[in-house]
Amino acid sequence: MTSVNTTVFLTPEEDAHVRNTLKGRLQKCQKLAGQPREPGDPIARLQQVTGASLMADMNFAAELGLEAPKRQRDAMVAFAVGHPYPPCIASIEDLQPMELSELRMDTHHRGRVLTVRRKAPVVQLQASSWTVVHARSSEETERLEILLHKLTHGQDILESGSMFKIKEPYFTLNEQDEPTLRIDHPSDLVLCSNGEELGDSKDGDSATASTDLARKTAKEWKEEGNAALKQQDLPLAHANYTQGLQLLTKNDTGKEELTYDLFRNRAHVNLILNRFDEAKTDALASLTGLEDQKAKDLDSKAYFRAGYAAYNLGEFQEAKGFFEDQQRLMPDHKDAAAYLRRAELRLKEQATAVYNFKKIKAGLSPGRPRVDAASFARNVKIGESTGRGRGLFATHDIGSGEIVLCEKAFCVVWGHEKEALTAMTYDGRDDKIRVIPAGLCRAIVQKLLDNPSQVEKVMDLYGDYRGLGKQLIVRDSSPVIDTFQVHDIVSRNAFGPGPMHSSRREAEEDESNASAGLWVMAAYINHSCIPNAEKECVGDLMILRATRRIRAGEEITHSYDASSDYDARSAALMNTWGFTCDCALCVAEKADGPGLRKKRLQLESEANALVERNAPVGAKMLAVAKGRRLIRSINETYNDERYKGLPRTALDRIQKWLAEATAR
Numbered sequence: 306m307t308s309v310n311t312t313v314f315l316t317p318e319e320d321a322h323v324r325n326t327l328k329g330r331l332q333k334c335q336k337l338a339g340q341p342r343e344p345g346d347p348i349a350r351l352q353q354v355t356g357a358s359l360m361a362d363m364n365f366a367a368e369l370g371l372e373a374p375k376r377q378r379d380a381m382v383a384f385a386v387g388h389p390y391p392p393c394i395a396s397i398e399d400l401q402p403m404e405l406s407e408l409r410m411d412t413h414h415r416g417r418v419l420t421v422r423r424k425a426p427v428v429q430l431q432a433s434s435w436t437v438v439h440a441r442s443s444e445e446t447e448r449l450e451i452l453l454h455k456l457t458h459g460q461d462i463l464e465s466g467s468m469f470k471i472k473e474p475y476f477t478l479n480e481q482d483e484p485t486l487r488i489d490h491p492s493d494l495v496l497c498s499n500g501e502e503l504g505d506s507k508d509g510d511s512a513t514a515s516t517d518l519a520r521k522t523a524k525e526w527k528e529e530g531n532a533a534l535k536q537q538d539l540p541l542a543h544a545n546y547t548q549g550l551q552l553l554t555k556n557d558t559g560k561e562e563l564t565y566d567l568f569r570n571r572a573h574v575n576l577i578l579n580r581f582d583e584a585k586t587d588a589l590a591s592l593t594g595l596e597d598q599k600a601k602d603l604d605s606k607a608y609f610r611a612g613y614a615a616y617n618l619g620e621f622q623e624a625k626g627f628f629e630d631q632q633r634l635m636p637d638h639k640d641a642a643a644y645l646r647r648a649e650l651r652l653k654e655q656a657t658a659v660y661n662f663k664k665i666k667a668g669l670s671p672g673r674p675r676v677d678a679a680s681f682a683r684n685v686k687i688g689e690s691t692g693r694g695r696g697l698f699a700t701h702d703i704g705s706g707e708i709v710l711c712e713k714a715f716c717v718v719w720g721h722e723k724e725a726l727t728a729m730t731y732d733g734r735d736d737k738i739r740v741i742p743a744g745l746c747r748a749i750v751q752k753l754l755d756n757p758s759q760v761e762k763v764m765d766l767y768g769d770y771r772g773l774g775k776q777l778i779v780r781d782s783s784p785v786i787d788t789f790q791v792h793d794i795v796s797r798n799a800f801g802p803g804p805m806h807s808s809r810r811e812a813e814e815d816e817s818n819a820s821a822g823l824w825v826m827a828a829y830i831n832h833s834c835i836p837n838a839e840k841e842c843v844g845d846l847m848i849l850r851a852t853r854r855i856r857a858g859e860e861i862t863h864s865y866d867a868s869s870d871y872d873a874r875s876a877a878l879m880n881t882w883g884f885t886c887d888c889a890l891c892v893a894e895k896a897d898g899p900g901l902r903k904k905r906l907q908l909e910s911e912a913n914a915l916v917e918r919n920a921p922v923g924a925k926m927l928a929v930a931k932g933r934r935l936i937r938s939i940n941e942t943y944n945d946e947r948y949k950g951l952p953r954t955a956l957d958r959i960q961k962w963l964a965e966a967t968a969r
């Protein structure tokens with residue numbers, strides 16, 4: 306496993322280009338801030354979006370297929386970060402309506418809401434989608450762009466409707482210097498569910514257009530939901546069932562058969578959409594508790610759906626309970642019986658750290674990189690680590706080689722997956738250009754939007770920008786997720802899962818399509834250059850083992866960067882993780898001074914070259930003699946007093962080689 310590499314090597318020309326473009330935009334925005342909007346040419350704007358949409362469609366057709374398209378660095382998406390702003394936390398009804406004509410440049414229109422109608426196709430790009438909208442009371446148009454996070458219920462939100470409310474609109478310049486209504490936080494854009502706002506709902510292109518509640522009965526909504534489900538139109542099925550339920554709630558018809566059906570069917574759609582929180586509550590709300598056979602069959606289905614949702618949320622005890630309830634009602638349901646056994650196995654893993662790693666590894670493939678396993682975290686707890694924020698501590702003695710923590714990832718995006726996206730960022734806070742796993746940020750935001758019960762644990766992780774803090778806020782039926790906060794959390798907590806297996810696709814992984822993941826518990830582990838634990842990954846399961854005996858109460862550490870080059874390591878720790886390591890090894894290496902460090906590094910690279918050129922078994926006498934000489938010379942660069950009790954890392958490889966070369 307590796308630290309996510311955020312360092313990008315650019316030529317001075319490339320560096321200047323990225324810097325000028327991204328930093329230049331920020332400077333232009335600052336100059337324009339507060340100035341009135343210039344309306345622009347609506348016809349030219351429409352022509353631009355239509356042309357761009359055709360181009361994007363053509364590119365999309367070329368990219369169809371399993372693998373994420375390989376991106377050249379010069380085609381890598383680049384954007385500026387470091388000017389975070391929070392999402393709107395007011396409800397629509399508490400915001401004052403505004404018009405396009407009132408927009409001011411580079412301004413967050415706090416306390417306001419803008420209602421717009423989509424007037425053009427949606428252009429879908431790698432890291433954004435955009436369209437042209439017009440206002441309620443005039444034919445004036447403006448560009449609307451969603452950055453990075455654009456999905457709702459598995460569909461691009463701009464595609465899924467025609468009328469939107471933009472909460473506290475942010476009007477600014479995009480990376481091409483075009484004035485744009487920019488959406489960074491998904492909850493700032495609300496899809497209107499009926500035609501009221503703009504006076505009509507004729508175009509019928511949306512999942513929710515013409516959803517005039519009163520015109521249909523709840524039964525009709527259910528039937529339309531079933532039809533949409535049959536057509537695999539999940540967002541529409543979800544919307545239809547929701548409309549039916551809203552109608553029943555509005556009319557206060559009480560719990561009747563139809564209500565149960567709508568909840569049970571919506572639970573099914575939610576499971577397919579990976580929306581496990583709502584799937585679970587829907588399934589439980591659909592339980593009739595009646596004793597006739599038909600009701601029992603339906604309740605058995607509901608328990609299975611609740612169990613499946615709980616299982617996927619990692620709530621294995623709860624899942625077990627639901628599968629047991631299901632089995633009581635319908636004992637010959639084979640899938641539920643199998644899931645009951647799986648839940649029991651997961652509980653055993655959670656309690657004992659006994660995993661069948663052989664079976665887990667055998668089940669991995671590029672199409673199935675995620676493992677079915679539970680996390681084992683009984684050996685550790687979160688605590689305060691002086692000077693390092695929070696850390697992870699041993700709850701009792703752990704023997705060398707024992708599992709300290711075994712954690713299933715909250716989210717991993719592998720380089721070969723379609724969701725993978727590596728982007729280049731210019732951070733205004735420290736004037737640095739980095740690469741970040743933008744696909745991972747996007748996947749995490751989506752998972753949180755779909756499963757708000759997970760928000761708190763992710764948003765509590767360390768990040769420079771604290772945004773809204775960790776608490777879950779729900780407004781206008783959507784969890785409010787601060788995407789800048791997620792970006793900063795990913796920057797300081799993500800790791801690369803390392804190769805899942807040796808396949809061609811992984812060999813092709815490079816800085817532009819690196820795999821990355823987030824492990825919530827492991828994210829509390831601080832770095833040490835002389836760590837007491839070592840991590841490896843099997844699929845998305847991170848296994849952390851003790852490299853020596855760890856006493857109860859001792860802090861667990863692993864190495865974020867294991868380079869033996871002090872200067873490179875220190876630079877990487879500062880660049881990616883934002884700290885200066887003060888472990889005993891760093892203190893000693895710093896005291897050596899640059900001259901001695903350089904000499905040792907040269908000797909180490911000579912030793913490494915020897916190891917690479919000569920296999921240890923059957924190594925020639927001459928090579929062995931040279932190896933011994935190098936070990937002596939490297940040892941001379943270590944001051945015995947200064948390095949008392951510390952590892953001499955420059956000797957690691959050559960000493961191992963010599964031991965093998967001279968073994969009888």
Ligand SMILES: C[S@@+](CC[C@H](N)C(=O)[O-])C[C@H]1O[C@@H](n2cnc3c(N)ncnc32)[C@H](O)[C@@H]1O
Pocket residue numbers: 692693694695696766767797798827828829830831832833882883884885886887
């Ligand atoms: C993955 S998080 C570790 C948990 C974090 N300490 C917390 O409070 O949540 C990484 C961050 O912890 C801090 N950190 C980790 N190791 C450190 C060390 N050896 N010295 C100082 N800060 C460290 C840095 O701020 C780093 O960006």
